[in-house]
Amino acid sequence: MELTGRRRVRDILAELSIDPDTVLVIREKTLLTRDEWVGEADEVEVRPVISGGAGGRRGQVPRCRRCREPAVIEVRRHNASFCRPCFLHHVGTQVARAIEDHDMFRPEDRIMVAVSGGKDSLALWDVLLEQGYRATGMYLGLGIGGYSDRSGAAVEAFAGERGAELIHVDLREAYGFDIPTAGTKGSRSTCGVCGLSKRYVFNRIALDRGFDIVATGHNLDDEAATLLGNTLRWSTEYMARQFPVLPAREGMVKKVKPLYRISERETAAYAFLRGIDYVVEECPLVAGNTQLRYKDAMNRLEAGSPGTKASFYLGFVERGSKLMGSVPPADLAPCERCGQPTTGRFCAFCRAVAQVKGLTLGAPSSAEVDHTEVDHTEGEDADRQTAAELSEEVLPAEIYGR
């Protein structure tokens, strides 16, 4: 980035028409607040924090709200700035509150963290390890060329540095196909078959290996954008299940989203400040942008009125979701091929794999639509979501009760 003269970060961002809440500004491995000055010779990185695409108000250098030391990051919706230790404490507190408020898990539980190599899932894994939980990472190799290679390497490096347990499953080795191939064969979009595969494999591995919980890195921005999409359609069944916790059912592991109180920018800042070397690039197969449009709409509303995202999703969790009532859980029976729970004769994953491989599974049962194939927490857009989003979608939420 070329800079002439000494200028404030916020002025540079304004000139570039960049919403400060959608990026981290980094100089020599240090986060800059929007009130800090940048010199002509400085090398500055403006790092987007929105999964699925690149995207100050005081006169003085801000001080940490907790300890009054110089701050490294602002959190506008809290109208607060934090120094590094206090920001990490803030994130830890928010996660602890999410875990407690929704009785997500206890210290003795075995937690499987679905990790993609991106900022959210690695930040989640890090927080859980820091807080002493028994958190094992689970990485699914999707076969998306260099992107998957780099993602897998980031996850391996993270686990290695911490001596943390990591399960690494490769889709091609375990199931005989990869996502780029599956996206060109069969009736599903690339993102659709990718999300379905991850939900299936994470749940199955968790069951097989005796985990109590699957935890995913969905953050506040993800949840607010998805809720906006579902609300704009009044997809009340999907809304009813867009909750930070989905309890276990026969054949389905309990699913939790401990980062639902933390914004995307906060998880990115957390990962950066903790020195986590996450994969910044987005999946090269991302095509659709519906979820990004919802994120964009929420970001604009947030810019005009900080706290909009939080009041929308947290208000839903506290009040709105109570309106949705309980949706009776679907009747499940074992898939005739793999034994996983399904509402049809064969589960959606087995049917998709059969399509990709050109196999015939037998005539479908009367229940033509298998409800396990749709993730109700994502609404109709599951197929059009960004891969980054879907990389943290794990379980077929629809067949959970609340």
Added chain:
Amino acid sequence: MELTGRRRVRDILAELSIDPDTVLVIREKTLLTRDEWVGEADEVEVRPVISGGAGGRRGQVPRCRRCREPAVIEVRRHNASFCRPCFLHHVGTQVARAIEDHDMFRPEDRIMVAVSGGKDSLALWDVLLEQGYRATGMYLGLGIGGYSDRSGAAVEAFAGERGAELIHVDLREAYGFDIPTAGTKGSRSTCGVCGLSKRYVFNRIALDRGFDIVATGHNLDDEAATLLGNTLRWSTEYMARQFPVLPAREGMVKKVKPLYRISERETAAYAFLRGIDYVVEECPLVAGNTQLRYKDAMNRLEAGSPGTKASFYLGFVERGSKLMGSVPPADLAPCERCGQPTTGRFCAFCRAVAQVKGLTLGAPSSAEVDHTEVDHTEGEDADRQTAAELSEEVLPAEIYGR
């Protein structure tokens, strides 16, 4: 507007960064579709249709969906274009459907149409007269200088041309204050005291003169934007009452919104094509822009996915609103000063008037908050709404049941 060479309307709008769904393009008193060509010497008016602020996809000139004649307007969410007669028929049909679906009124009912002089309320009055309803206009003079003078004149001209009955009440003559004065005295914002006054006066005049119905010109964009604001806060009590019909209660006339199926651009096109000389300018006192931000967000989502507004608000009317349950109506008693229903000792209007005039009404009752003062259909933003919006807000919806 200066134009070089012959260009299509849509290219001109794109160059000006104007969303085609937010304007009418007019050349020599004729609407232009976005596929039409404009010459260098042409005088073209780009008229905004969004209350509260100014704001084609086929290769050939579009044809009317109904009769195949050349079209004058596109309605993107219906993926349709219409010629003038068929567009007017389309609007009439949508209004007739709204009236029938919600049993708004019958031919024998006496309807008072709250008219501001803007496109929506005059279009509504026109449609109702065309369909043979007994529709009397009611204009409230707010005393906002030339803006009010021109608005009143537009309403008088409309009524005169049609020989329609018009009630014209002046706030200063009837109640001894005007809106600019009230906005600088008392504790309410200008838009807040304006909305409150209109709701009060329209209801009171309707009661006094034996009307069965008060009809307002709220369109689909108004309702979608308001619903978005209420939903982002999960203000479920407000949402529960944001319905096209609010039934009568003791002291409160039934309220209906027959244009809720028609977009803002459609009401503007209807008014233009019917030759209605409506007031295009916005109220000069408009200050807040929360409602405009919601409209902007909805317009962006609509541009990416035509039909978003309609599926959001109409989906709410059909499905979402059922979730909200019924809110028990507040206990009402006559205001000790004016006799209108209120939850306190004095109604919100009398208290506001007393504030403006520096009078003392007596100690407030234990019910400090008078629920009649808030219009729940507008949520917390009633005070920050555009005056154009509020000019069509009539009744204190909160004290209605559903």
